[in-house]
Amino acid sequence: MEPPVNVTETPRVGNVCIVQVQPAKGRYTENLESISETFSQLVTESTPPDMVVLPEAATTGYFLEGAVYDLALPAQRFAADLARAWEDGAGDSPVELCSGFFENDGGTYYNSAIYLRVGGGKHEIVHVHRKMFLPTYGVFDEERFLSRGRHLSVFETRLGRAAMLICEDSWHAIMPTIAAVKGARIIIIPSASPGRGIEGDGELTSITRWREVLRAIAAEHGVYVLYAGLTGFEGGKGMTGSSSVIDPWGRVQVEGPDIGECVVRGFIDPREGDLARASLPLLGDLNAVLPDLILDEELPLPKGRQ
């Protein structure tokens, strides 16, 4: 008689670090050196992390206008630089890194996030997500300079299947929804949010709004949300930091300050996602109903795509 298949294997609990940075505008090399120093801190002051997340535009600053063309890099080059920053700071400790950067893909420019596996002196690009929703209103001017991504993919990490959304991507409920339907258990959100709203209780109203969005994503889909926020002022616009880990119940596991650089340490326990989904099976319900919603002829879908 064959032994029973082991269906109760305990999923791995992993450590995540979010590095909330304040880059010097346009000083790519200097910012990478600073990040490398922080990487050193990550492995010396506590258990080395399985996954490290940096904000949107972490190595250049966010508001670049035309200088984005000076600073955007091919994904392979950025991957090599970021991997080297890890190895210079943290040595041989294997890790998976996520960071926002401006991407130059043969003369087409994107606001991108990279997911990178580093270890044993090598690195591998796991995925590059190109921001799909480029804010171009008010203080924002992304689509003037950048092209938008056309695809939302999920990918495997050592802590489970994940997806990356960049800043405004996550404000459209359909984005984390599609990621979750594709199997994501972790939504990683590099962000750069210029704060506003001073009438609130103790924090800017834009920070409160962000937290509501993040908690709603986590609770609706039973996913972990890792939010990495840029911090510091850029030409009078103050980035709101507040990097956080939200658990699959929608609870804030840990959150950093709004002002100032910091490391936010949290953990991902895949069993929490299972329990949250069993308790509130919204994703299962969605999977059942989604075809009816998507195939609705009243939706403005191009003919032939339905």
Added chain:
Amino acid sequence: MKQFVEVTASLDGVLHGPRINGELATRWLVAFLRDELIARRKIRRAVVGLSGGIDSAVTAYLCARALGPENVYTFRMPYRSSSPASLSDAQLVVDALGIHSRTIEITGAVEGYLQFEPDADARRRGNVMARTRMLVLFDQSAKLDALPVGTGNKTERLLGYFTWHADDTPPVNPLGDLFKTQVWDLARYLGVPEALIAKAPSADLEANQTDEGDLGITYAQADAILAQMLLGYSDAQLVERGFDERDVATVRRRVDSTHWKRHLPTTAMLTNTAINEFYLRPVDF
């Protein structure tokens, strides 16, 4: 008969005008000043023109928190017709904060020019005074390795109630996105002496001049209207919401006739590398 409890929507909050959390705004503005002066420009000292009014007082308080009082250099720059109360109210701020203070009378500099223009009216004379004061502040900042910090608020910027390329010239301005009524609230939070909060705001360019007299509307009314107007509400919608039609018209006229004052000079564009049109770099690059 069954009686339902009723709850009714109200627009009262709209009519009250913009609010501010003093502690929150202070925290962000202090961070702003530290980032803009120390982190970005490596400058640790600020120069502030202290008029005796609320805007420059609040600016001095914020600079003292951000940089330390020993790094704040204030200048009182009276003209011969300036109110003595302006000097003494400014002194209250200096004494409360323990910041540097110097008085430089601008009468000689102003008259040095105006002697050739004896017919200049009050508006022209006021502009000459404002631009002379800015000359002093920029020169003192060069002398002290400091940065001039602006004091203009959002209301006066929107209503065009300032001298172009004078009050608006300092490279950083912590109050420029705060309405006047919010500056008052912030002053109370910061502990600015009550004498400065209670007195009628005045440019002090002429005797008995007040801002609200010049503008033809109170700051409270103007700010409540402006806060809604900037969100895109039409004049008709504002009147529908309970604002006075004449007040709305006053504010609209001032805002629409002063857009140019909130911009850099208009440059003729002749190439596809025109600065700030095609060649685009952020101010902190």
